[in-house]
Amino acid sequence: MGRDFGIFSFFAVVVSAAGFFFGGFQYSFLILLSVMAIEFISTSLKESLLHQLSPKRLFARLVKKIVTLALVSVCHFFDQLLYTEGAIRNLAIMFYILYESVQIVITASSLGIPVPQVLVDLLDTLKNKFKRKP
DSSP, X not given: OHHHHHHHHHHXXXXXXXXXXXXXXXXXXXXXXXXXHHHHHHHHHHHHHTTOOOHHHHHXXXXXXHHHHHHHHHHHHHHHHHTOTTHHHHHHHHHHHHHHHHHHHHHHHHTTOOOOHHHHHHHHHHHHHHSOOO
């Protein structure tokens, strides 16, 4: 029972921390984590194929992912302070899902992998919606 209790306690602490820092594990957040992992792996594999992979680049990319998650956490905190029921956090998550998706498409294109036009059009449409208006 001691070992199982330790595993369940650790899991409970991780889930509680995720709830506090990110507002829980809703589908949008899980999708963001998945897309971030896909982008990290695909870019690393591309750099490996092109003999450009280095520990420094890998670490820099990992730091960017962690800072992205920190920004999502800050957005969740603002949601809590302003009583916006997750609107700010969800907008940030959608922005970063779009950003990571664009990076995956760019990586695929640079490797010569054909990208379906419907995906390119969808990403362009979404990118235009998130552009800042002067």
